[in-house]
Amino acid sequence: MSTPKKPKKAKPKRSWLGRMFRRLLTLMLTSVLAGIVLLFDGHQQLDAPLGLSEPRNFDIEAGSSLPKILAKANEQGVFSAHRQAIYLGLLARIDGRAAMVKAGEYRIEPTMTPRSLLALWVSGKTVLHELQLIEGWRFADALKKVRESPVLTQTLAPDLDDAGLMTALGQPGKSAEGRLFPDTYRFSKGMSDVAFLRKAVAAQEQVLAEEWAGRDPTLPYDGPEQALIMASIIEKETGVAAEREQIAGVFVRRLQIGMRLQTDPTVIYGIGSAYDGNIHSRDLLADTPYNTYTRDGLPPTPICLPGRASVHAAMHPAAGSALYFVGKGDGSHQFSATLTEHNEAVRRYQLGGRGAAQ
Structure with a gap:
């Protein structure tokens, strides 16, 4: 007598919910893995050198959005790979710096990375x-x-x-x-x-x-404007820096005793474009507001841009008795207290010619 066979158990059917769960799990794992790969690649690209072989200036126009700036930089070959620009844009949006980029001209060095480039743009340290x-x-x-x-x-x-x-x-x-x-x-x-x-x-x-506040109180100037005028004359007369105060002393003493300044640079300024490189006798006789041979006192305006040293000298003239000076031919001057001494210096240093000031 044969033993009857047991019926086979039916395999349970997989529910649609289980299949969906497994698919979601697979998708999540794939996404996480892709995210890890992207994160790793992003860090690498953000810390990798840019695509420059030499320094370059880069302009960011006022009102430019970060995407526009990154597109321009990418077009100009700033990035070594397009994804450097993408990662940099993501980083800026994540940490809130996308709206902090400042307009201006920036110096980009080949050793910089996208991360340091963004820091530069945010710093506003323009060229x-x-x-x-x-x-x-x-x-x-x-x-x-x-x-x-x-x-x-x-x-x-x-x-x-x-x-x-x-x-x-x-x-x-x-x-x-x-x-x-x-x-x-x-x-x-x-x-x-x-x-x-x-x-x-x-x-x-x-x-x-500043210089007016610390000036010599005995100066014959009506105000700082006259001191600026004097400083401009000193600037044009000085060939040796150490002589500024001495030259200032000569001109200040002349003002104090009512003597005309008789300085060539003011005459030259008054001649204007007609000046041919030499002062002629007719120039000394031609009256202009700047001819200190024909007019008393200071000219009406400065005659050049005086530096601080000349402004200081105008406020602190050297004490002494010199009323004359003449160029020695090397940029320096011979100072004299009397006209006799001055004429002798003129003969000695100018070979019979007219001196630098009289």
């Missing part, structure tokens, strides 16, 4: 350009230099006269000559010509105020 105004320059020389600057934004009309210019600088009614402080100025690209000139004006006003 600083230099423009030097030289002691002894006329205002017109300084203005020409400013107008020729390729990094200053030019806003002043080319035909604007000095009076209109001084009004634009907030100095209406003042002479333009001597108003700028000669120095080396550093500024960011895009600064306006007006802003630059105002900066130079403010610097000169500060120097003049």
Whole structure:
């Protein structure tokens, strides 16, 4: 008699819920793994060098969004890989720095990474350009230099006269000559010509105020403006820095006794564009507001941009009795107390010619 076979148990059917769970779990694991890979790659790319072989200046225009900035940088080959820009954009949005990027011109070095690049853009440490105004320059020389600057934004009309210019600088009614402080100025690209000139004006006003506050109380000046005029004459007469106070002393003593200054640089300034490099007898006789051979006292305005040393000398003239000086031919001068001594110095150093001052 045969034993009956037991019926096979039916395998339970997988529910749709279980299948969905496993799929979700697989998707989650895949996503986590992809996230880890992206995170690792992101850190690597953010700390990897940029795609530059040499330093480069990069401009960020005012109002530019971060995506626009990153696209521009990517187009210009700043990044070594496109995903550097993507990761940098993500980083900036995550930590809130996307809206902190400042406009300006930045110097990007090849050793920088995307992470340090973002820090630079947020810092606002833009490239600083230099423009030097030289002691002894006329205002017109300084203005020409400013107008020729390729990094200053030019806003002043080319035909604007000095009076209109001084009004634009907030100095209406003042002479333009001597108003700028000669120095080396550093500024960011895009600064306006007006802003630059105002900066130079403010610097000169500060120097003049500081030196005026500590001046010799016996000076014959009506105010700091006259001291600035004297400083400009000293600037043009001085070839040796150590002689500034001595030259100031000569001119101050002349003012005190009512003697004319008789200084060639003022005559040259009065001649203007007609000056041919030499002072002729007719020039000394031709009366202009700046001819200190024909007019008493100081000229009406400064004749150049005086530096701080000359302003200081104008406020602190050297004591002594010298009323004359003549150039020795090496930039220095021979000082004399009497006309007889001066004439002898002229014969000695100028070979019978007229001296540098009389």
